[in-house]
Amino acid sequence: MHRFLYFFLAVLPVVHACRQKPVPITDPVEASKKYAPLEAMPVPQGTPLQLGLAGSAKVYCSALFVSGRKPDEAIVHSLTMFLPPAEHRHVKPEVDWQKKSVTMIYADTLRRSATYYGDCGCIIDTDKGLNFTPPAITTSLPDAAVQPWPMGDKPEKIALPAFINRDSLDKAVQVAFPPEAYTAAFLVVYDGKIIAERYDNGATPDMQLESWSMGKSITALLIGRMIEQGYFRLHDPAPVPAWQQEGDPRKNIRISDLLQMSSGLYFIAHRDPEASTYTRYLDHFYIYTGAVDAFAYSINRPLQYAPGTTGRYRNCDPLTLGYIMRRTLEQKGVSYHHYPQRELFDKIGIRRQVLETDPYGNFLLSGYDYGTARNWARLGLLCLQDGVWNGQRLLPEGYVEFLSTPAPGWEKPEYGGMFWINVDTFPIKEKAYYAAGAGGQYTIIIPGKKLVVVRMGHFNGSSAGTSALGKALATLMNTIP
Secondary structure: OOHHHHHHOOOOOOHHHOOOOOOOOOOHHHHHOOOOOHHHOOOOOOOHHHHHHHHHHHHHHHHHHOOOOOHHHHHHHHOOOOOOHHHHHHEEEEEEOOOOEEEEEEOOOEEEEEEEOHHHOEEEOOOOOOOOOOOOOOOOOOOHHHOEOOOOOEOOOOOOOOOOOHHHHHHHHHHOOOHHHOOOEEEEEEOOEEEEEEEOOOOOOOOOEEOOOHHHHHHHHHHHHHHHOOOOOOOOEOOOHHHOOOOOHHHHOEHHHHHOOOOOEOOOOOOOOOOOOOOOOOHHHHHHHOOOOHHHHHHOOOEOOOOOOOOOOOOHHHHHHHHHHHHHHHHOOOOOOOHHHHHHHHHHOOOOOEEOEOOOOOEOOOOOEEEOHHHHHHHHHHHHOOOEEOOEEOOOOOHHHHHOOOOOOOOOOOEOOOOEEOOOOOOOOOOOEEEEEOOOEEEEEEHHHOEEEEEEOOHHHHHHHHHHHHHHHHHHHHHOO
16 A cells, blocks of 8 residues: 555545446356346445544554554554545544543544454444454463574574674664654564664564554465365365355355455455546455455455456455455364464464454454564564474465465566565565565565565655665675675
8 A cells, every 4th residue: 555545535426337238147257246246235335534534543543552652653653544634634533541442533523433452453433332252362372581583582692694794784774764764673584583673763672563464464374374274275266155156256266366366356446457537435445444344345246357367456355365264263163363373373483463353353454463573574484484383384385385476367477375576676686575564564585595574664654664675675685695
Protein backbone atom coordinates (compact mmCIF):
# COMPACT_ATOMS: atom_id res chain seq x y z
CA MET A 1 0.00 0.00 0.00
CA HIS A 2 1.20 3.45 -0.81
CA ARG A 3 0.86 6.97 0.53
CA PHE A 4 -1.62 7.85 -2.18
CA LEU A 5 -4.03 4.99 -1.45
CA TYR A 6 -6.54 7.33 0.21
CA PHE A 7 -7.26 8.65 -3.30
CA PHE A 8 -9.16 5.46 -4.03
CA LEU A 9 -11.37 5.54 -0.95
CA ALA A 10 -14.33 7.05 -2.74
CA VAL A 11 -17.97 5.96 -2.80
CA LEU A 12 -20.16 6.05 -5.92
CA PRO A 13 -22.32 3.52 -7.82
CA VAL A 14 -20.75 0.30 -9.05
CA VAL A 15 -18.99 0.43 -12.40
CA HIS A 16 -19.93 -3.15 -13.11
CA ALA A 17 -23.70 -2.73 -12.76
CA CYS A 18 -24.04 -3.21 -16.50
CA ARG A 19 -23.57 -6.87 -17.33
CA GLN A 20 -21.54 -7.83 -20.35
CA LYS A 21 -22.95 -9.80 -23.26
CA PRO A 22 -23.69 -13.42 -22.28
CA VAL A 23 -20.91 -15.87 -23.06
CA PRO A 24 -21.03 -19.67 -23.14
CA ILE A 25 -21.40 -21.29 -19.72
CA THR A 26 -18.05 -22.99 -20.32
CA ASP A 27 -16.39 -19.63 -19.66
CA PRO A 28 -15.30 -19.96 -16.01
CA VAL A 29 -15.75 -16.29 -15.20
CA GLU A 30 -19.30 -16.14 -16.49
CA ALA A 31 -20.14 -19.56 -15.08
CA SER A 32 -19.15 -18.50 -11.56
CA LYS A 33 -21.78 -15.74 -11.59
CA LYS A 34 -24.44 -18.45 -11.48
CA TYR A 35 -23.18 -19.45 -8.04
CA ALA A 36 -22.05 -16.04 -6.77
CA PRO A 37 -23.98 -13.39 -8.73
CA LEU A 38 -22.66 -9.86 -8.59
CA GLU A 39 -25.92 -8.51 -7.20
CA ALA A 40 -25.79 -10.96 -4.26
CA MET A 41 -22.12 -10.47 -3.50
CA PRO A 42 -21.30 -8.71 -0.19
CA VAL A 43 -20.34 -5.08 -0.77
CA PRO A 44 -18.90 -2.34 1.47
CA GLN A 45 -21.40 -0.69 3.80
CA GLY A 46 -20.89 2.80 5.19
CA THR A 47 -19.29 5.96 3.91
CA PRO A 48 -15.52 6.36 3.40
CA LEU A 49 -15.47 8.73 6.37
CA GLN A 50 -17.23 6.29 8.69
CA LEU A 51 -14.99 3.45 7.58
CA GLY A 52 -11.88 5.62 7.73
CA LEU A 53 -12.66 6.63 11.30
CA ALA A 54 -13.16 2.99 12.30
CA GLY A 55 -9.86 1.95 10.76
CA SER A 56 -8.05 4.89 12.32
CA ALA A 57 -9.47 4.08 15.76
CA LYS A 58 -8.14 0.52 15.40
CA VAL A 59 -4.71 1.64 14.21
CA TYR A 60 -4.33 4.17 17.04
CA CYS A 61 -5.64 1.68 19.61
CA SER A 62 -3.03 -0.84 18.50
CA ALA A 63 -0.27 1.77 18.51
CA LEU A 64 -1.04 2.61 22.15
CA PHE A 65 -2.01 -0.73 23.66
CA VAL A 66 -0.27 -3.33 21.48
CA SER A 67 2.93 -1.46 20.66
CA GLY A 68 3.04 0.84 23.68
CA ARG A 69 3.95 3.87 21.58
CA LYS A 70 3.61 7.45 22.77
CA PRO A 71 0.28 9.07 21.79
CA ASP A 72 1.71 12.11 19.98
CA GLU A 73 4.25 10.05 18.05
CA ALA A 74 1.63 7.54 16.91
CA ILE A 75 -0.75 10.28 15.77
CA VAL A 76 1.93 11.92 13.63
CA HIS A 77 3.46 8.79 12.13
CA SER A 78 0.64 6.27 11.68
CA LEU A 79 -2.79 7.87 11.29
CA THR A 80 -2.76 8.78 7.60
CA MET A 81 -3.65 5.27 6.48
CA PHE A 82 -7.42 5.28 6.10
CA LEU A 83 -8.28 8.99 6.11
CA PRO A 84 -7.34 11.55 3.44
CA PRO A 85 -4.98 14.26 4.77
CA ALA A 86 -7.58 16.98 4.22
CA GLU A 87 -9.75 15.42 6.93
CA HIS A 88 -7.05 15.01 9.59
CA ARG A 89 -7.56 18.41 11.15
CA HIS A 90 -11.24 17.58 11.73
CA VAL A 91 -10.47 14.34 13.58
CA LYS A 92 -9.50 14.03 17.22
CA PRO A 93 -8.88 10.93 19.34
CA GLU A 94 -10.40 10.21 22.72
CA VAL A 95 -8.58 7.58 24.77
CA ASP A 96 -10.09 5.61 27.65
CA TRP A 97 -6.93 4.37 29.36
CA GLN A 98 -8.81 2.27 31.89
CA LYS A 99 -10.98 0.47 29.35
CA LYS A 100 -8.12 0.49 26.83
CA SER A 101 -10.21 1.83 24.00
CA VAL A 102 -9.91 4.63 21.46
CA THR A 103 -12.68 6.70 19.90
CA MET A 104 -12.04 8.75 16.78
CA ILE A 105 -14.32 11.78 16.55
CA TYR A 106 -14.95 13.73 13.36
CA ALA A 107 -16.09 17.35 13.74
CA ASP A 108 -17.78 16.46 17.06
CA THR A 109 -20.51 14.57 15.19
CA LEU A 110 -19.26 11.20 13.95
CA ARG A 111 -17.62 8.64 16.25
CA ARG A 112 -16.04 5.20 15.73
CA SER A 113 -14.11 3.23 18.30
CA ALA A 114 -11.90 0.20 18.88
CA THR A 115 -11.00 -1.71 22.04
CA TYR A 116 -7.94 -3.69 23.14
CA TYR A 117 -8.49 -7.41 23.85
CA GLY A 118 -5.15 -8.61 25.14
CA ASP A 119 -3.46 -11.20 22.95
CA CYS A 120 -5.96 -10.56 20.14
CA GLY A 121 -4.94 -6.91 19.97
CA CYS A 122 -7.47 -4.21 19.09
CA ILE A 123 -10.81 -4.84 17.39
CA ILE A 124 -13.22 -2.30 15.91
CA ASP A 125 -16.33 -1.90 18.08
CA THR A 126 -19.78 -2.70 16.66
CA ASP A 127 -23.33 -2.47 18.03
CA LYS A 128 -23.42 -6.28 18.13
CA GLY A 129 -20.22 -6.69 20.11
CA LEU A 130 -17.87 -9.62 19.57
CA ASN A 131 -18.95 -12.95 18.13
CA PHE A 132 -16.20 -14.86 19.95
CA THR A 133 -14.38 -14.89 23.26
CA PRO A 134 -10.82 -13.57 22.82
CA PRO A 135 -8.46 -16.23 24.21
CA ALA A 136 -5.20 -15.78 26.08
CA ILE A 137 -2.26 -16.89 23.93
CA THR A 138 0.68 -18.16 25.98
CA THR A 139 4.08 -19.51 25.02
CA SER A 140 5.61 -22.77 26.18
CA LEU A 141 9.12 -21.30 25.97
CA PRO A 142 11.21 -20.16 28.96
CA ASP A 143 12.12 -16.51 29.47
CA ALA A 144 13.92 -15.24 26.38
CA ALA A 145 16.68 -13.84 28.59
CA VAL A 146 17.92 -17.34 29.45
CA GLN A 147 18.23 -18.66 25.88
CA PRO A 148 20.72 -17.43 23.29
CA TRP A 149 19.68 -16.29 19.83
CA PRO A 150 17.77 -17.46 17.85
CA MET A 151 15.63 -19.36 20.39
CA GLY A 152 16.01 -16.51 22.85
CA ASP A 153 17.45 -13.05 23.36
CA LYS A 154 20.17 -13.74 25.92
CA PRO A 155 22.90 -11.13 25.41
CA GLU A 156 26.01 -12.53 23.81
CA LYS A 157 29.05 -11.08 22.10
CA ILE A 158 29.27 -11.96 18.42
CA ALA A 159 32.64 -11.63 16.70
CA LEU A 160 32.31 -10.47 13.12
CA PRO A 161 33.90 -12.72 10.50
CA ALA A 162 37.26 -11.27 9.44
CA PHE A 163 36.01 -10.54 5.93
CA ILE A 164 33.21 -8.20 7.14
CA ASN A 165 34.38 -4.63 7.65
CA ARG A 166 32.80 -3.11 10.76
CA ASP A 167 32.94 0.47 9.47
CA SER A 168 31.15 -0.51 6.28
CA LEU A 169 28.51 -2.42 8.24
CA ASP A 170 27.96 0.54 10.57
CA LYS A 171 27.56 2.79 7.53
CA ALA A 172 24.82 0.52 6.15
CA VAL A 173 22.95 0.80 9.44
CA GLN A 174 23.35 4.57 9.60
CA VAL A 175 22.04 5.02 6.06
CA ALA A 176 18.79 3.25 7.06
CA PHE A 177 17.89 5.99 9.59
CA PRO A 178 17.42 9.37 7.89
CA PRO A 179 15.04 11.54 9.98
CA GLU A 180 12.34 11.68 7.29
CA ALA A 181 12.09 7.86 7.15
CA TYR A 182 10.85 7.38 10.74
CA THR A 183 12.72 4.06 10.79
CA ALA A 184 11.87 2.12 13.93
CA ALA A 185 14.14 -0.91 13.56
CA PHE A 186 16.91 -2.22 11.34
CA LEU A 187 18.42 -5.65 11.87
CA VAL A 188 20.86 -7.80 9.92
CA VAL A 189 21.32 -11.55 10.35
CA TYR A 190 24.32 -13.17 8.65
CA ASP A 191 24.74 -16.94 8.67
CA GLY A 192 22.25 -17.23 11.53
CA LYS A 193 23.87 -14.56 13.74
CA ILE A 194 22.73 -10.98 14.40
CA ILE A 195 25.57 -8.76 13.19
CA ALA A 196 23.79 -5.38 13.25
CA GLU A 197 20.76 -4.05 15.13
CA ARG A 198 19.45 -0.56 15.86
CA TYR A 199 16.18 1.03 17.04
CA ASP A 200 14.94 4.62 16.90
CA ASN A 201 11.83 6.83 16.99
CA GLY A 202 10.74 5.36 20.32
CA ALA A 203 10.98 1.70 19.28
CA THR A 204 12.68 -0.97 21.39
CA PRO A 205 13.74 -4.57 20.76
CA ASP A 206 10.64 -5.84 22.59
CA MET A 207 8.12 -3.54 20.88
CA GLN A 208 5.38 -5.22 18.87
CA LEU A 209 5.59 -3.04 15.77
CA GLU A 210 2.99 -2.62 13.06
CA SER A 211 3.86 -5.12 10.36
CA TRP A 212 0.90 -4.80 7.97
CA SER A 213 1.06 -7.02 4.88
CA MET A 214 4.09 -8.92 6.08
CA GLY A 215 1.34 -10.91 7.77
CA LYS A 216 0.53 -12.43 4.38
CA SER A 217 3.89 -14.16 4.56
CA ILE A 218 2.98 -15.54 8.00
CA THR A 219 -0.16 -16.92 6.34
CA ALA A 220 2.06 -18.72 3.82
CA LEU A 221 4.25 -20.19 6.57
CA LEU A 222 1.22 -21.37 8.58
CA ILE A 223 -0.26 -23.02 5.49
CA GLY A 224 3.11 -24.65 4.86
CA ARG A 225 3.16 -25.92 8.44
CA MET A 226 -0.29 -27.46 7.94
CA ILE A 227 0.85 -29.07 4.69
CA GLU A 228 3.87 -30.56 6.47
CA GLN A 229 1.52 -31.94 9.15
CA GLY A 230 -0.67 -33.58 6.50
CA TYR A 231 -3.85 -31.48 6.71
CA PHE A 232 -3.84 -30.96 2.92
CA ARG A 233 -1.44 -30.70 -0.02
CA LEU A 234 -0.09 -27.65 -1.83
CA HIS A 235 -1.96 -28.18 -5.09
CA ASP A 236 -5.19 -29.54 -3.60
CA PRO A 237 -8.42 -27.81 -4.61
CA ALA A 238 -9.23 -25.20 -1.98
CA PRO A 239 -11.63 -26.86 0.51
CA VAL A 240 -14.28 -24.13 0.49
CA PRO A 241 -17.78 -25.72 0.66
CA ALA A 242 -19.42 -22.74 -1.08
CA TRP A 243 -17.37 -23.51 -4.18
CA GLN A 244 -18.09 -27.24 -4.45
CA GLN A 245 -21.40 -27.27 -6.35
CA GLU A 246 -21.38 -29.14 -9.64
CA GLY A 247 -20.41 -26.73 -12.40
CA ASP A 248 -19.01 -24.03 -10.10
CA PRO A 249 -15.60 -23.18 -11.64
CA ARG A 250 -14.36 -21.83 -8.31
CA LYS A 251 -13.88 -25.45 -7.27
CA ASN A 252 -10.83 -25.34 -9.57
CA ILE A 253 -9.10 -22.77 -7.34
CA ARG A 254 -6.19 -24.55 -5.67
CA ILE A 255 -4.42 -23.76 -2.42
CA SER A 256 -1.37 -22.92 -4.53
CA ASP A 257 -3.43 -20.40 -6.57
CA LEU A 258 -4.43 -18.62 -3.36
CA LEU A 259 -0.84 -18.52 -2.16
CA GLN A 260 0.20 -17.00 -5.49
CA MET A 261 -2.58 -14.37 -5.40
CA SER A 262 -4.02 -15.90 -8.55
CA SER A 263 -7.44 -17.14 -7.44
CA GLY A 264 -9.19 -14.85 -9.91
CA LEU A 265 -11.84 -13.81 -7.35
CA TYR A 266 -13.56 -10.48 -7.97
CA PHE A 267 -12.20 -8.32 -5.13
CA ILE A 268 -10.98 -4.89 -6.22
CA ALA A 269 -7.76 -3.56 -4.70
CA HIS A 270 -5.63 -0.44 -5.04
CA ARG A 271 -3.01 -2.11 -7.25
CA ASP A 272 -5.57 -3.30 -9.81
CA PRO A 273 -5.49 -1.67 -13.26
CA GLU A 274 -9.16 -0.73 -12.88
CA ALA A 275 -8.76 0.81 -9.41
CA SER A 276 -8.49 4.37 -10.72
CA THR A 277 -11.91 4.10 -12.36
CA TYR A 278 -13.57 1.89 -9.75
CA THR A 279 -16.27 3.85 -7.96
CA ARG A 280 -16.92 1.92 -4.77
CA TYR A 281 -14.91 1.77 -1.54
CA LEU A 282 -12.23 -0.78 -2.32
CA ASP A 283 -12.82 -4.33 -1.09
CA HIS A 284 -9.13 -4.58 -0.25
CA PHE A 285 -9.48 -2.00 2.54
CA TYR A 286 -13.03 -2.76 3.62
CA ILE A 287 -11.99 -5.94 5.39
CA TYR A 288 -9.84 -3.74 7.67
CA THR A 289 -12.38 -1.00 8.37
CA GLY A 290 -15.80 -2.63 7.97
CA ALA A 291 -15.77 -4.78 11.14
CA VAL A 292 -17.39 -7.57 9.14
CA ASP A 293 -16.78 -11.32 8.89
CA ALA A 294 -13.75 -10.96 6.64
CA PHE A 295 -13.67 -14.65 5.72
CA ALA A 296 -17.30 -14.69 4.57
CA TYR A 297 -16.75 -11.44 2.69
CA SER A 298 -13.78 -12.96 0.87
CA ILE A 299 -15.10 -16.36 -0.19
CA ASN A 300 -18.51 -15.22 -1.46
CA ARG A 301 -17.25 -13.66 -4.68
CA PRO A 302 -17.61 -14.60 -8.34
CA LEU A 303 -14.58 -15.02 -10.57
CA GLN A 304 -13.11 -12.13 -12.49
CA TYR A 305 -10.39 -14.28 -14.03
CA ALA A 306 -10.00 -17.99 -14.57
CA PRO A 307 -8.16 -19.55 -11.59
CA GLY A 308 -4.39 -19.53 -11.84
CA THR A 309 -4.22 -17.31 -14.92
CA THR A 310 -3.96 -13.76 -13.57
CA GLY A 311 -2.01 -12.46 -10.60
CA ARG A 312 -3.64 -9.68 -8.58
CA TYR A 313 -2.62 -8.36 -5.16
CA ARG A 314 -5.93 -8.85 -3.32
CA ASN A 315 -6.67 -9.50 0.33
CA CYS A 316 -9.32 -12.10 -0.51
CA ASP A 317 -6.65 -14.71 -1.22
CA PRO A 318 -4.79 -14.68 2.13
CA LEU A 319 -8.13 -14.36 3.93
CA THR A 320 -9.52 -17.37 2.07
CA LEU A 321 -6.43 -19.28 3.17
CA GLY A 322 -7.24 -18.13 6.70
CA TYR A 323 -10.77 -19.47 6.29
CA ILE A 324 -9.38 -22.82 5.11
CA MET A 325 -6.98 -22.89 8.03
CA ARG A 326 -9.69 -22.17 10.61
CA ARG A 327 -12.25 -24.58 9.18
CA THR A 328 -9.73 -27.39 8.77
CA LEU A 329 -8.29 -27.06 12.26
CA GLU A 330 -11.64 -26.76 14.00
CA GLN A 331 -12.97 -29.79 12.16
CA LYS A 332 -10.03 -31.71 13.64
CA GLY A 333 -10.66 -30.33 17.12
CA VAL A 334 -7.51 -28.18 17.04
CA SER A 335 -7.61 -24.66 18.50
CA TYR A 336 -7.41 -22.21 15.60
CA HIS A 337 -6.39 -19.27 17.77
CA HIS A 338 -3.59 -21.18 19.53
CA TYR A 339 -2.25 -22.98 16.45
CA PRO A 340 0.15 -20.23 15.23
CA GLN A 341 1.84 -19.96 18.64
CA ARG A 342 2.01 -23.69 19.33
CA GLU A 343 2.94 -24.97 15.90
CA LEU A 344 5.07 -22.17 14.44
CA PHE A 345 6.08 -19.38 16.79
CA ASP A 346 7.12 -21.54 19.76
CA LYS A 347 9.16 -23.70 17.41
CA ILE A 348 11.40 -20.82 16.33
CA GLY A 349 11.77 -18.74 19.49
CA ILE A 350 8.89 -16.27 19.05
CA ARG A 351 7.15 -15.79 22.38
CA ARG A 352 4.61 -13.20 21.31
CA GLN A 353 3.32 -12.12 17.90
CA VAL A 354 0.01 -10.28 18.00
CA LEU A 355 -2.40 -11.48 15.29
CA GLU A 356 -5.49 -9.28 15.38
CA THR A 357 -8.96 -10.44 14.40
CA ASP A 358 -12.25 -9.16 13.09
CA PRO A 359 -15.24 -9.21 15.51
CA TYR A 360 -15.83 -12.83 14.46
CA GLY A 361 -12.45 -14.05 15.66
CA ASN A 362 -10.92 -14.44 12.20
CA PHE A 363 -7.24 -13.52 12.01
CA LEU A 364 -6.84 -10.53 9.69
CA LEU A 365 -3.44 -11.82 8.63
CA SER A 366 -3.61 -9.82 5.45
CA GLY A 367 -2.34 -6.88 7.48
CA TYR A 368 -3.42 -6.55 11.13
CA ASP A 369 -0.38 -8.12 12.78
CA TYR A 370 2.33 -6.89 15.14
CA GLY A 371 5.76 -8.32 15.88
CA THR A 372 9.27 -7.37 16.93
CA ALA A 373 12.13 -6.98 14.48
CA ARG A 374 13.73 -10.08 15.98
CA ASN A 375 10.52 -12.03 15.43
CA TRP A 376 10.64 -11.16 11.76
CA ALA A 377 14.31 -12.05 11.59
CA ARG A 378 13.43 -15.51 12.96
CA LEU A 379 10.72 -15.96 10.34
CA GLY A 380 13.18 -14.91 7.64
CA LEU A 381 15.78 -17.28 9.07
CA LEU A 382 13.29 -20.16 8.88
CA CYS A 383 12.95 -19.44 5.16
CA LEU A 384 16.71 -19.12 4.73
CA GLN A 385 17.04 -22.58 6.30
CA ASP A 386 14.52 -24.10 3.87
CA GLY A 387 11.88 -24.56 6.57
CA VAL A 388 14.14 -26.48 8.95
CA TRP A 389 14.75 -25.31 12.55
CA ASN A 390 17.07 -27.02 15.01
CA GLY A 391 17.01 -30.12 12.85
CA GLN A 392 13.21 -30.30 12.68
CA ARG A 393 11.48 -29.81 9.36
CA LEU A 394 8.62 -27.38 9.96
CA LEU A 395 7.78 -26.67 6.31
CA PRO A 396 7.63 -29.22 3.46
CA GLU A 397 10.79 -29.83 1.48
CA GLY A 398 10.72 -27.52 -1.55
CA TYR A 399 7.98 -25.30 -0.10
CA VAL A 400 10.26 -22.28 0.42
CA GLU A 401 11.38 -22.65 -3.19
CA PHE A 402 7.72 -22.46 -4.22
CA LEU A 403 7.18 -19.34 -2.11
CA SER A 404 10.23 -17.63 -3.60
CA THR A 405 9.61 -18.53 -7.26
CA PRO A 406 7.66 -16.12 -9.53
CA ALA A 407 4.02 -17.13 -9.86
CA PRO A 408 3.10 -17.96 -13.49
CA GLY A 409 -0.08 -15.85 -13.38
CA TRP A 410 1.80 -12.60 -12.75
CA GLU A 411 2.75 -10.61 -15.85
CA LYS A 412 5.79 -9.18 -14.06
CA PRO A 413 7.75 -11.88 -12.19
CA GLU A 414 7.58 -9.98 -8.91
CA TYR A 415 5.37 -12.21 -6.77
CA GLY A 416 5.80 -15.75 -5.49
CA GLY A 417 3.73 -17.38 -2.75
CA MET A 418 2.76 -14.57 -0.36
CA PHE A 419 6.30 -13.26 -0.73
CA TRP A 420 7.52 -10.61 -3.18
CA ILE A 421 10.38 -11.42 -5.54
CA ASN A 422 13.06 -8.76 -5.90
CA VAL A 423 13.07 -7.76 -9.56
CA ASP A 424 14.03 -4.10 -9.41
CA THR A 425 12.91 -2.85 -5.98
CA PHE A 426 16.28 -3.20 -4.26
CA PRO A 427 19.89 -3.14 -5.57
CA ILE A 428 20.55 -6.85 -5.01
CA LYS A 429 22.10 -8.88 -7.82
CA GLU A 430 21.56 -12.24 -6.14
CA LYS A 431 18.16 -13.90 -5.83
CA ALA A 432 16.18 -12.21 -3.07
CA TYR A 433 12.61 -12.37 -1.89
CA TYR A 434 10.81 -10.54 0.88
CA ALA A 435 7.77 -9.99 3.04
CA ALA A 436 6.50 -6.43 2.67
CA GLY A 437 3.98 -4.24 4.47
CA ALA A 438 2.64 -0.69 4.42
CA GLY A 439 4.87 1.86 6.07
CA GLY A 440 8.04 0.36 4.66
CA GLN A 441 8.03 -2.93 6.56
CA TYR A 442 10.41 -5.47 5.01
CA THR A 443 11.91 -8.84 5.82
CA ILE A 444 14.36 -9.60 3.03
CA ILE A 445 15.89 -13.05 2.49
CA ILE A 446 19.05 -13.25 0.37
CA PRO A 447 20.12 -16.92 0.27
CA GLY A 448 23.32 -16.36 -1.74
CA LYS A 449 24.59 -13.98 0.93
CA LYS A 450 23.24 -15.99 3.91
CA LEU A 451 21.43 -12.78 4.87
CA VAL A 452 18.14 -11.78 6.44
CA VAL A 453 17.54 -8.03 6.66
CA VAL A 454 14.61 -6.53 8.59
CA ARG A 455 13.49 -2.92 8.32
CA MET A 456 10.44 -1.60 10.20
CA GLY A 457 8.94 1.86 10.37
CA HIS A 458 5.74 3.87 10.29
CA PHE A 459 3.33 4.85 7.57
CA ASN A 460 4.30 8.48 7.10
CA GLY A 461 7.90 7.47 6.43
CA SER A 462 7.07 4.77 3.91
CA SER A 463 8.57 6.27 0.76
CA ALA A 464 11.66 7.72 2.43
CA GLY A 465 12.11 4.54 4.45
CA THR A 466 12.07 2.28 1.41
CA SER A 467 14.53 4.55 -0.38
CA ALA A 468 16.84 4.56 2.65
CA LEU A 469 16.62 0.79 2.88
CA GLY A 470 17.69 0.49 -0.75
CA LYS A 471 20.78 2.59 -0.02
CA ALA A 472 21.54 0.57 3.10
CA LEU A 473 21.24 -2.66 1.12
CA ALA A 474 23.60 -1.34 -1.56
CA THR A 475 26.22 -0.72 1.10
CA LEU A 476 25.50 -4.07 2.72
CA MET A 477 25.88 -5.95 -0.56
CA ASN A 478 29.40 -4.54 -0.89
CA THR A 479 30.12 -5.40 2.74
CA ILE A 480 29.12 -9.07 2.64
CA PRO A 481 31.15 -11.12 0.11
